[in-house]
Amino acid sequence: MRLKFLGGADTVTGSRYLLSDDRHRLLVDCGMYQGVKNLRKRNWAPFPVEPSSINAVVLTHAHIDHTGYLPALVKNGFTGKIYCTKGTHDLCKVLLPDAAYLQEEDAKYAFRKKFSKHEKPEPLFTRKDAQKALEHFESVHYHETFEPVRGMEVHFTPAGHIIGSSCVHVHEKSSNRTIVFSGDVGRQDDVIMRAPEPISKADVLVCESTYGDRRHETSNPEQELEEIITRTAGRGGLTLLPAFAVGRAQMLLYLIHKLMSEKRIPKMPVYLNSPMAIRATEIFCRHHKEHKLSAQQCEFIDDKTTFVRTVDESIELNTVRYPCIIVSASGMASGGRVLHHLKTLLPNPRNSVVFAGFQAPGTRGDALVNGAESVKIHGEHWPVKAEIHNMSSLSAHGDYKEILAWLDQGQLDPGKVYITHGEPVAADVMRKRVRDQFGWDVEVAELFEEVEV
Ligand SMILES: [Zn+2]
Known part of the structure; x- marks a missing residue:
C-alpha cells in the first residue's frame, strides 16, 4: 500500500x-x-x-x-x-x-x-x-x-x-x-x-x-466566560461569539445557559444566528449517545435560545443596542452572518468578541486575536475597538x-x-x-x- x-x-x-x-x-x-x-x-x-x-x-x-x-x-x-x-x-x-x-x-x-x-x-x-x-x-x-x-x-x-x-x-x-x-x-x-x-x-x-x-490554558473557561459576559453587559455592550457552527456553537449555548440558570451572568436574550448552526444543534441533540448532554439539557438549550433563521431577522438583530449574547458562525470569522455583526460591533469599545477555537493564520479571527487595529470586511476596513478574546480552552x-x-x-x-x-x-x-x-x-x-x- x-x-x-x-x-x-x-x-x-x-x-x-x-x-x-x-x-x-x-x-x-x-x-x-x-x-x-x-x-x-x-x-x-x-x-x-x-x-x-x-x-x-x-x-x-x-x-x-x-x-x-x-x-x-x-x-x-x-x-x-x-x-x-x-x-x-x-x-x-x-x-x-x-x-x-x-x-x-x-x-x-x-x-x-x-x-x-x-x-x-x-x-x-x-x-x-x-x-x-x-x-x-x-x-x-x-x-x-x-x-x-x-x-x-x-x-x-x-x-x-x-x-x-x-x-x-x-x-x-x-x-x-x-x-x-x-x-x-x-x-x-x-x-x-x-x-x-x-x-x-x-x-x-x-x-x-x-x-x-x-497547551490550552488550564484556567476555568466557565469563569472566564462569566467574567467577560458580565463585564460587557455591565457597560451596556453585546457579546458576540463567532463559533464553529458544528460543535462549538452547541457547547457555547450550553455554557451560557448554564451560567444564566446559576445566576452567574445577568439574564439577557441569547441568539443563535446561523441557519447552519441551528440545524447542527438539531443534529447534535438527535445523536445524544455521542455527547455528554442529556435530552433535558438539549431541550433546555432549545427553549432558552432565540433561533435567528431568516435574513430579515438577522438584519433586525444587527440593530439591537441592549445587552445580549449572539452566537454566530463562522468560527474564524471568514464568512457568513457573523461578518455583518462584526461590522456593527467591532468599532464600539462597549462590545466583546469571543473566539472559541483554533484560528488559522490569515483568517480575520487570527488577525483579531492577534490585536489587529482594523480588519477588512466586504472590501472595507473596520476599526477594532471592542474587547477581543480567544478562549482556546474551549477548543x-x-x-x-x-x-x-x-x-x-x-x-x-x-x-x-x-x-x-x-x-x-x-x-x-x-x-x-x-x-x-x-x-x-x-x-x-x-x-x-x-x-x-
Ligand atoms: Zn475538525
Whole structure:
C-alpha cells in the first residue's frame, strides 16, 4: 500500500490522503483549504490525481476542511461511494450545501462590488454540485467493518471532536498491515463531547497536530466566560461569539445557559444566528449517545435560545443596542452572518468578541486575536475597538498533552508515524514530542510526498 499526502500537510486545512495499491485508490478525507489567499488558491488547482481514478472516499468527520472539496471532486468526475458515520452524513447534508451557498454568494458579491479580477467570478461549486455529491454518501456504524475497495477493510472509532467524528482504520488484507488516520482528535475532558476512544493497533499512524506546540490554558473557561459576559453587559455592550457552527456553537449555548440558570451572568436574550448552526444543534441533540448532554439539557438549550433563521431577522438583530449574547458562525470569522455583526460591533469599545477555537493564520479571527487595529470586511476596513478574546480552552482539539495521553492509552507500537494537520512549527514540535515520549519513528508529512506503508 502506498500513501500520498495530497493536502493537510504543511497546514491545518485541506486534509486529503490517498491510499493506493496496484489496482485501487482510496481517498481519506477530501477537504477544502481555508485561511490565507495562497492556501485558498489551492482549491482552484486541478485535483492532484484524476478524480475518476479514485474508487472510494472515506471521511474522518464533517468539517469543511475535511469534506468541502467533495462537490468539486464529483463535479470533476469522481463516481464512487463516500463512506462515513451517520453523524458525519447528517452534518454533511447541512455543511456541503451551505459551503456551496457561500461560494455562490461570494462570487455574486465579488461581481457586484467588482473586487474580483475575473470578469465574471465563478463559485468553486454550486448547491447542485453539493446535492450530487451527497447522493454518493453511504453511512456506516462505528466499529462496523466494510470494504470500500477490494482488499482494504475499514472501520471507524469515535474521535470525540464533533458528532460523527472518527479515526479511520484501514487494514490491507494481503499484507495484514493497518494504517490509522487520527482525523481531528477531541479533548480528554470536553464540556460536551466524550473523550476519543484509544487506538489499539496501528502499523502506521497519521496523526494531527493542530495544537502540537501549545497547551490550552488550564484556567476555568466557565469563569472566564462569566467574567467577560458580565463585564460587557455591565457597560451596556453585546457579546458576540463567532463559533464553529458544528460543535462549538452547541457547547457555547450550553455554557451560557448554564451560567444564566446559576445566576452567574445577568439574564439577557441569547441568539443563535446561523441557519447552519441551528440545524447542527438539531443534529447534535438527535445523536445524544455521542455527547455528554442529556435530552433535558438539549431541550433546555432549545427553549432558552432565540433561533435567528431568516435574513430579515438577522438584519433586525444587527440593530439591537441592549445587552445580549449572539452566537454566530463562522468560527474564524471568514464568512457568513457573523461578518455583518462584526461590522456593527467591532468599532464600539462597549462590545466583546469571543473566539472559541483554533484560528488559522490569515483568517480575520487570527488577525483579531492577534490585536489587529482594523480588519477588512466586504472590501472595507473596520476599526477594532471592542474587547477581543480567544478562549482556546474551549477548543474542540486536544492540545499536545491530551493527544500524547490518548496515544498512550492505546498501548500502540507503530513502526512509523506521520504528523499532519498542523502549521509547520506545531507539526515539528509534535514530531519531537511523540518521538521523545514513545521512541517511535516519527516524520512530519510533506505535501505530495508518497510513502510505502
Ligand atoms: Zn475538525
